[in-house]
Amino acid sequence: MSATIEIPERSGTAFRIAEGQTLTVIDPRGCQVADLLAFNAADVDEVISSGRTLDYAETIYLTTGHTLYSNRSNPLLEIISDTVGRHDFLLTPCSHDTFRHFYPDLPTHRGCFGNLAEALAPYGVTEDRIPVAFNCFMNVPVDGTTGKLEVLPPISQAGDHIVFRAAMDLVIGLTACSAPASNGGSFKPIHYRVD
Amino acid sequence: MSATIEIPERSGTAFRIAEGQTLTVIDPRGCQVADLLAFNAADVDEVISSGRTLDYAETIYLTTGHTLYSNRSNPLLEIISDTVGRHDFLLTPCSHDTFRHFYPDLPTHRGCFGNLAEALAPYGVTEDRIPVAFNCFMNVPVDGTTGKLEVLPPISQAGDHIVFRAAMDLVIGLTACSAPASNGGSFKPIHYRVD
Structure with missing residues (x-):
């Protein structure tokens, strides 16, 4: 088993994984969110798509x-293990703009969007190419009658994790989320491992 | 009032509209879907985003x-009138791949994806830049408990419409949908008007 790597609070990283490798995303303290992006390593114009995925899965809750x-x-990526069962695939990463919208009294933060943009720049991914992320552990219930969605604290406990197997060589972007509402108002690290 | 233009069944178009103009999308016969895309006319790297929109609206049902x-x-685009109240903003336009997935016994069709790609090519929009569309009249209920989504026939009746006001100069992509499940198994035209 490989070493576990820490993504410090309110930051992000990017790295390559090879086809067949597994990526384990761990919530080490509980109630934290990790925004995940994936790009074809051979051509970053091929990118994770919420719209295609939800269409094929026929559900908004993937596990x-x-x-x-x-x-x-x-x-x-195939999800091969998941101890939480509640993740979001509707919303884009938080940004200066989303901070202005949702937290007008707080200082803004570049958020997962800015963290992903910086981490992915060396791989040729620009800001405009950042789509809806797969937001590990993010808890966004939807009222099926009204359509209303809420961003609630994650239900993940310390040590909970989700494991993905790469179906092709990928560039991954991954964050420890920076938005108060996503993680119950606290900022915590995320751990991950590639095996 | 300008002339009403018809988009023939299983086809698509693209056109410019100016800031302040209104776009009316009409379901002339009822129970048909129109996939809508919008790009900043001055820079098509700025594009409609389901993730940003759902985040700000705090609902999956826009009206x-x-x-x-x-x-x-x-x-x-601002929605300034809507006689239906049920549209989809979760799913990507249908394509050869989605036909193979959902209708293995039918001949495939390039679908709204292929129709949008051809119509938008003169504006510098390539296939990989086609995101989740705002699917006018598409009826995709979500079960809030299980997350399961279904593609049901639209609830739109003949003559129902939705009206958008452009908040900037835009390139619009618009289709008459080609996927059997989206429109109750029939293929029909879509009408639109720019005023």
Whole structure:
């Protein structure tokens, strides 16, 4: 088993994983969110797509057994284990703009969007190419009657994790979320491991 | 009032509209879907974003009074009238791949994805830049408990429409949908008007 790597609070990182490798995203203290992006390592114009994935999965709540698809309808990541069962795939990463909108009394933060943009720049991914992320542990219930959605604290406990297997060589972007509402008002690290 | 233009069944178009103009999308026969995309006419890297829009609207069901945002958090279109009240903003346009997935016994069709790609190519929009569309009249209820989504026939009746006001100069992509499940198994035209 490889070493566990820490993503410090309110930051992000990017790295390559090879087809067949597994990525384990761990919530080490509980109640924290990790925004995940995935790009075809050979062509970053092929990118994770919420719209394709939700269409094929026929559910907004993805868990073990579901596949995350690209904009070209190719499998990028399969979820092979999940101790939480509640993640979000509707919302884009938080940013200076979302901070201004939701937290007008707080200092803004570049958020997961800015952290992902900086981490992914060396791989040729620009800000405008950052789509809806797969937001590990983010708890966004939807009222099926009214359509109303809420961003609630995650239900993840310390040590909970989700494991993905790469279906192709990928560039991954991953954060420890910076938005108060996503993680119950506290900022905590995220751990991950590639095996 | 300008002339009403018809988009023939299983086809798509693209056109410019200026800031302040209104776009009326009409379901002339009822129970048909029109996939809508919008791009900043001055820079097509700025594009309609389901993730930003759902985040700001705090609902998956958009209607009169809601704004469709770009990936840069700028307003693109405001919904100023809506006689239906049920549209989808979760799913990507149908394509050869989605036909293979959902209709293995039918001949595939390039679908709204292929129709949008061809119509938008003269504006510098390539296939990989086609995101989740705002799917006018598409009826995709979500079960809030299980997360399961279904693609049901639209509830729109003949003559129902939705009206958008452009918040900036835009390139619009618009289709008459090609997927059997989206429109109750029939293929029909869509009408639109720019005023």
